[in-house]
Amino acid sequence: MNAVEMSNFSAWYGRKAILDNISISFVNRSITAIVGPSGCGKTTLLRSINRTAEMEYAFSCRGDLQVFGKQVYQIKEVDTVRKQVGMVYQIPLALPLSIRENVLFGPRYHGIREQSRLDYIVEDCLRKVALWDEVKDRQCDAAGRLSGGQKQRLAMARVLAVEPQVLLLDEPCSSLDPASTGLIEELLTSLAEDLCVVIVTHNLFQARRIARQTLFMLDGSVIETGPTDALFSNPLDERTRAFFSGLIG
């Protein structure tokens, strides 16, 4: 089943068109990579799905966008969508709280009070991102002291704690060292057993390593999409070929 389904979806900031008539779908329980030069609309595409794009000034959109069969832009409570579609951003940023409270930031809001359950969520989510063993003895320390890679994993734990069904990642590894990157790739592969994972990346090798599907975007349009191996070994479109060989972007 497809987790996210977009058809004829367009978006603007003011009068400037960012996304132009996009029709794609993201498969559940798999990783899809989005590649393309900077400024082609990848981030806006992700932020349209969890409806954080509308926080920017003068955003507007038109078209069809469904998450698990529900029209996202017809849901009245934005919070529902954002909880269902989690997102991890490019800059590793911890909320100015303790490590534990970072994870519990969402659950506390959504009304979970029992201590045992909170404890369970912290341990469960931190284990899922392989952070538990590193921080279990200093859960109450300020999260700001973690390293970049740890912060990014904490960001994933924070998102997992509200139990999303779709996980969007916007270049999560762009500021991390190779070891942290490898760890996060491993995690994404295991998370994709339950979730629809969509990752925007500048690193073509990364797309190749982890994504089952890959999607190439240029100037707000989807140029080509297909299984990763096929797309990389035999792109159909001229522009895709040019991008992969380093001629665009």
Added chain:
Amino acid sequence: MNRRRLVDYVQLGFYWLSGLSVLLVLLAIIAYLVWRGGPQINLEFLLERPRGTPLGSAGGIFPAIKGTLWLVFWALFFSVPSGLVTAVFLSEYGSRWRIAGLLNLMIQSMAGIPSIITGLFAYALGVVQLGWGISLLAGGLALGIMIFPVIAVSTRDALQAVDNNYRLLACSLGVSELYALRRIILPRAMPGILAGILLATGYAAGATAPIMVTAAAIISSSSGAIFEPVMALPYHLYILFNEHISMDNAYATALILVVILLIINMMVLWLRSWQERIKQK
């Protein structure tokens, strides 16, 4: 070429002189006040009520200190809640409303209202129309209106200085803006907000014109009753000088006022550097 060099030196000399003159002015003010006012200040001066004939030529300034504290309390009472609410709206919700731009302009303009005008307004509204008479409450209202824009603008700026990514992160977890505000944004901006409130407190404590027409009395016990006039430090200074009561006590009162304001300013500076440190973390 030589003339060019001469012109350079003259310019440079002027820049240095004018820069140092500012420092000199402050040092001169403080030194002169300490020299003339310092000897009068002792525990008795701080804790006694005014005595002597004419009243105030001996004794102390305790009721004036007390009255200023009461005035500041009521000023904050009127301005802090309203200022905070306005600032939160402008920084967190304003972008969605056309009206926010207009509100910003009006609050900026309000900050420029002469303090005597807020006194005039509070006089007509509180003293005359609501029948409070010359009273602590009317003075608090005048000072509150005066410092409201200071608090609103500084709080708004402190909130806007918080990294926008926190708002984005929080909202992506499906929590409401109000929750993000309470748990992340407000704590983050707190030193800046406190600095603004403190700065406004300083303005209120030193302002004379608004209370002169709404609240101040030459002599009063400053009991804190809201419909009674009060004494206040700045007004007391004005009276001591203007009615030729006692120059020595006027210098001492001025010194006390300046010292209070110095302390407040130091605290503001400290809070701001704290805010900077938080931001860099």
Added chain:
Amino acid sequence: MFIKTRDKSIAEKLIVAALTTSAIIFGFMLIAILLFMLQESWAVWSEISVWSFLSGTDWRPVAAVPQLGIAAMIASTLWVAGGSLLIAAPLGFGSAVFLAEFAPFWLAAVLRPVLNILTGIPSVVYGFLGAAVLVRYFESSFDLATGESLFAASLVLAIMILPYIISNSESSLRSVPLEYRHAGLALGVSRPYMVWRILLPLAGKGMLGALVLALGRALGETMAVLMLAGNILLFPSSWFSQGEPLPALIALELGSATPGTLHYQGLFAAGFVLLLIVIAINILIHALQHKLKNEVSRF
């Protein structure tokens, strides 16, 4: 699903709604103040013409035939404020350039808090020191009957507005992109020359804005002018004559004016005029800033 999405509670929606309405109400307080002042002074505007109120030089509100004219006070206000700008501008701009370009790091770190402290000192203290020191000095050294004058008020006001001029001019100097400085210095000219020919022209408009802002402060200042200008209701003939600026008039006479009389209403009319002038200046600054932003982005 394990964790349910919390519905936005009614309480939360109420809070947001209350926040919005009250913010709008508080924001519009300026309008309320303006309307209120207009209402309190309405009798003046309807009974005496606006022009004769502004241009009349007689202020005899409690005479049998009351005369209300504030031209003398307006002239005093403008003399005092304009004069203070005249004194403060060169010094302020000089200090701003010093802070932005020439001051050693440690000295700038001392001077900036000093500016904050100078703005924090209450105006009554400035007025008191001016009256107790400056005025006495004028009296003794120039052998005057009284040293109080518009000039004395200007001098003290200049010190009061100096910090505003300095810090705002400094930030407009700093907003000139670094490239201009490098480009200038790369031509082998001296730093003062670069400042004079490149920096000052580029930052000029911002510095003018700082001056206008300071003018707004100076026009509305009460205590210093009250204690220094001499409080004489005559049309000032020169900078060195005595006068009574509008704020001083209001502060001195409000207590003795019976509500409902023409005297009371006249004071509100005077306040209304002062308020309009100051608000006009603020809107001017706002427009100026807006224009400046556009210009900088054009570079």
